[in-house]
Amino acid sequence: xxxxxxxxxxxxxVLLTGLAGCSAGSGPAAEGKEGDxxxxxxxxxxxxxxxxxxxxxxxxxxxxxPHLERILGTSIVITYKIGGGGAVGWTELAGKxxxxxxxAGINVPHIILQPLLQRDAGYKTEQLEPVAIFQSTPVxxxxxxxxxxxxxxxxxxxxxDKPGALTAAxxxxxxxxxxxxxxxxxxxxxxxxxxxxxxxxxxxQSFLGGNTDLLWGNSNDLVSYKDEFRLIxxxxxxxxxxxxxxxxxxxxxxxxxxxxxxGVAVPQGTxxxxxxxxxxxxxxxxxxxxxxxxxxxxGFEPKAMGAAESKAYxxxxxxxxxxxxxxxxx
Amino acid sequence: xxxxxxxVLSAIVLLAVSAVVYLETAGLNEMSAVFPRSIGLLLGVLSxxxxxxxxxxxxxxxxxxxxxxxxxxxxxxxxxAYAGLIWLSGFLIAxxxxxxxxxxxxxxxxxxxxxxxxxxxxxxxxxSGFFFVLFKYVFIVPLPVGILFGA
Amino acid sequence: MTDYIPVVIEVLSNPLNLLxxxxxxxxxxxxxxxxxxxxxxxxxxxxxxxxxxxxxxxxIAMGGLYIGGMFGGCISAILINTxxxxxxxxxxxxxxxxxxxGKPHHAIVTAVLASGIGGIIGALALLFLTPLLSSLSLAFxxxxxxxxxxxxLSMIATLSSGSMLKGLIGGCLGLxxxxxxxxxxxxxxxxxxxxxxLVAGLELTVVLIAFFxxxxxxxxVENRITGxxxxxxxxxxxxxxxxNRLIRRPxxxxxxxxxxxxxxxxxxxxGNVASIISYDAAVKFSKDKKAFGKGSYEGVAASESANNxxxxxxxxxxxxxxxxxxxxxxxxxxxxxxxxxxxxxxxxTSQAGLVYTFLxxxxxxxxxxxxxxxxxxxxxxxxxxxxxxxxxPVIIFLSTIGAFAIRNNFTDVVMMVIIGLAxxxxxxxxxxxxxxxxxxxxxxxxxVGLTQSILIGQAKDHVFxxxxxxxxxxVLMVLCALSIAVPLxxxxxxxRRGSGQRQGKEEAE
Numbered sequence: 001x002x003x004x005x006x007x008x009x010x011x012x013x014v015l016l017t018g019l020a021g022c023s024a025g026s027g028p029a030a031e032g033k034e035g036d037x038x039x040x041x042x043x044x045x046x047x048x049x050x051x052x053x054x055x056x057x058x059x060x061x062x063x064x065x066p067h068l069e070r071i072l073g074t075s076i077v078i079t080y081k082i083g084g085g086g087a088v089g090w091t092e093l094a095g096k097x098x099x100x101x102x103x104a105g106i107n108v109p110h111i112i113l114q115p116l117l118q119r120d121a122g123y124k125t126e127q128l129e130p131v132a133i134f135q136s137t138p139v140x141x142x143x144x145x146x147x148x149x150x151x152x153x154x155x156x157x158x159x160x161d162k163p164g165a166l167t168a169a170x171x172x173x174x175x176x177x178x179x180x181x182x183x184x185x186x187x188x189x190x191x192x193x194x195x196x197x198x199x200x201x202x203x204x205q206s207f208l209g210g211n212t213d214l215l216w217g218n219s220n221d222l223v224s225y226k227d228e229f230r231l232i233x234x235x236x237x238x239x240x241x242x243x244x245x246x247x248x249x250x251x252x253x254x255x256x257x258x259x260x261x262x263g264v265a266v267p268q269g270t271x272x273x274x275x276x277x278x279x280x281x282x283x284x285x286x287x288x289x290x291x292x293x294x295x296x297x298x299g300f301e302p303k304a305m306g307a308a309e310s311k312a313y314x315x316x317x318x319x320x321x322x323x324x325x326x327x328x329x330x
Numbered sequence: 331x332x333x334x335x336x337x338v339l340s341a342i343v344l345l346a347v348s349a350v351v352y353l354e355t356a357g358l359n360e361m362s363a364v365f366p367r368s369i370g371l372l373l374g375v376l377s378x379x380x381x382x383x384x385x386x387x388x389x390x391x392x393x394x395x396x397x398x399x400x401x402x403x404x405x406x407x408x409x410x411a412y413a414g415l416i417w418l419s420g421f422l423i424a425x426x427x428x429x430x431x432x433x434x435x436x437x438x439x440x441x442x443x444x445x446x447x448x449x450x451x452x453x454x455x456x457x458s459g460f461f462f463v464l465f466k467y468v469f470i471v472p473l474p475v476g477i478l479f480g481a
Numbered sequence: 482m483t484d485y486i487p488v489v490i491e492v493l494s495n496p497l498n499l500l501x502x503x504x505x506x507x508x509x510x511x512x513x514x515x516x517x518x519x520x521x522x523x524x525x526x527x528x529x530x531x532x533x534x535x536x537x538x539x540x541i542a543m544g545g546l547y548i549g550g551m552f553g554g555c556i557s558a559i560l561i562n563t564x565x566x567x568x569x570x571x572x573x574x575x576x577x578x579x580x581x582x583g584k585p586h587h588a589i590v591t592a593v594l595a596s597g598i599g600g601i602i603g604a605l606a607l608l609f610l611t612p613l614l615s616s617l618s619l620a621f622x623x624x625x626x627x628x629x630x631x632x633x634l635s636m637i638a639t640l641s642s643g644s645m646l647k648g649l650i651g652g653c654l655g656l657x658x659x660x661x662x663x664x665x666x667x668x669x670x671x672x673x674x675x676x677x678x679l680v681a682g683l684e685l686t687v688v689l690i691a692f693f694x695x696x697x698x699x700x701x702v703e704n705r706i707t708g709x710x711x712x713x714x715x716x717x718x719x720x721x722x723x724x725n726r727l728i729r730r731p732x733x734x735x736x737x738x739x740x741x742x743x744x745x746x747x748x749x750x751x752g753n754v755a756s757i758i759s760y761d762a763a764v765k766f767s768k769d770k771k772a773f774g775k776g777s778y779e780g781v782a783a784s785e786s787a788n789n790x791x792x793x794x795x796x797x798x799x800x801x802x803x804x805x806x807x808x809x810x811x812x813x814x815x816x817x818x819x820x821x822x823x824x825x826x827x828x829x830t831s832q833a834g835l836v837y838t839f840l841x842x843x844x845x846x847x848x849x850x851x852x853x854x855x856x857x858x859x860x861x862x863x864x865x866x867x868x869x870x871x872x873x874p875v876i877i878f879l880s881t882i883g884a885f886a887i888r889n890n891f892t893d894v895v896m897m898v899i900i901g902l903a904x905x906x907x908x909x910x911x912x913x914x915x916x917x918x919x920x921x922x923x924x925x926x927x928x929v930g931l932t933q934s935i936l937i938g939q940a941k942d943h944v945f946x947x948x949x950x951x952x953x954x955x956v957l958m959v960l961c962a963l964s965i966a967v968p969l970x971x972x973x974x975x976x977r978r979g980s981g982q983r984q985g986k987e988e989a990e
Contacts, residue, residue: 173668
């Protein structure tokens, strides 16, 4: 009994010293003063993903992780803050200390549309300082192989014959797919019923099962299914590398460019030097030929937009969406 | 007094819930509103039936009959205080304190003897520490640090 | 056709692969047993390693993790009344009462055997029936999702142990809780009352912990049984005993596994739905309905065999159509893509060696799960032997860390406390947690199915026909009607017999 008591005391002592050591170790790091950008980064950087683990944003971050760690010379900790189509994660980012030790993946147009359309999105687009945009997936329109629709021309004719009778599956409401659909209807001056789904997989399953006539899909999904579908048009500016046989909307006389861009952002007010440091790292990865090869094969369009360019791009898109949104929410 | 038994009161609360649901869904678009509004309506109907039943056949037993209110309140307060402490001083410290106080309070008078207190402390530190390390460093969960320690 | 066999044998006889399979199974069991840690998260952590591992090895490890995690959820369901993963939800109904009556070892052995057998049946379905099942998966459109949810909700009739009215009200409350946050189809935020953290909705795991764990903790503390231990009786021959009992009910396991596989192939309906529907079926087909909810091994077996069979089912749409049926399957898809393999039509022919290696490893993993699980069941069962005054704070601690870790969100801890206290109050008022949680799980599936069907039906000018004439819908509707009518008729018959007896007594007096 005595021995046990002694052992317990010793264990306690060891644990307590360990504990004290830990808290002492994390002390100065936690106090990292803002403005002190010399020698950045001094300790691990958190890379937050506002979507499910295993989603495209996560896969991209995991692809960048080893490169980032090599270039920045510190470890990158990937965490998840999921919910609200990304809104929860971006709300957290907007409220974080702007010291460059917390960044999050961003998706365009999500970060523009949510604050415009939701009463309580929790953040403003301007609160997220973009560092880089490194990937884009053009959105395309597909029909099943057995569909009577052969081309965009057929589609337009059918939509005008019977307004609202054609249905198109896409991901979510007030999202990139939804906006693309609305723009498409506006340019066509025809009505097609948009059917939102909770995710790309659900939309795909329902479309393959014959529940909707059309499908709005991201290029990477369309690439894996190119033998099952007939692709009517794609929303890239020029023909898409991975789908060379698919004409663009513009080629077919519909002035529509649509896609979803992925990038990374830090909280507003982060010192410029820190943003530059991160920007350099992300652009270096974006220029890596192996990364470019992998992304292209998976059906993405590699991009390398820096901080200033990304910011201007987001601003320009926001101006484009505002009138459209005003119609949706009077 | 019989009229205001626990069932009547909860039926009234449920009716209020269905009213709130109805009012809240009023400003939404059709596809956002249709499902919760239908459920809210169903809840309203069921609550009325519930109200009628509980007025006709009031239940004899009170809500807290046969419970030890003191112990119950203490346990509930303990859990709430734990959540507050996490927010204040971070996950590890709060957990050690919570576990230590629960073990030494729940075990009765005997557990307040020095040896048992020491044992309680050791268990609190070991269990909290083990899972803290497991979650924080193996599963990379950013456990809260607490506002006292700046985060 | 059979030229992949040598490849399969070569890969599976590699000791490194076998070792990795066992390690990932154990890791999966730990992750599954801890509430708040999900298989999905563990798979994501494994993902960077798969960059450097060969494709077959990484798939084997991921499969092991998935299977282990699905089983692990039952451990905390049985020991502390909290499902470690939402899929173990129905395991708490009977598993925890079994443990409280001193039979945790029996419960865990039942769960191990049922999980293993369910998993093997799921794996066999995946191995031999994939082409057939994949077309069934496509037959599920919006109206069918709606009816599947209704079928699950019809279980409230079975589950309401006290009053049916209170069960229905509880179900409504659960459905309403499920609508908090952004509407899945309408896109507007609801019932957030201006609070940004509510926009993302309530997290199922947090609500499960709040409803099953917190009230139980309060009850134990309040009842002054804190100095005691649960009477854990060490018995010999538990494995043989449970095996004999289960083998005498072959239809129980077979039915549950088939339900699991079918729910699995429907993308979006996960192990939790499988376990609920299977539990419901077990109650309805059982002669001894009274035993359920009080520690029936049949309830544990029904839930566990269904959720493990669901794993095999959920991989069917992934391998045959490229549609991940569940979040863990989505990560496995990501891992395949990293290796330049695109799941989808043609995978079985273009990558036969890899696919069949994976499928046989999957089968092997389930066999290993039985061996490993039985070996561990004794020590795990003995955990409950801890004094209650120590066990209670550990339970509070694990629930809290779990509620936080699921979304790394402190708001969820606060929600857990608030909902947990409300859940205790509700149960004192006679509203049991099961119907409420059922509503929360099935609500979103029902809502998405309903609103999408309305939209598509309106576009095609036949909303009514869209709901009621599709063949799979009709089958599901008939099942729904039966599911509601059978227990009602049963109750009615019994009450007639009962009142008849009472009358007889009165006359005698």
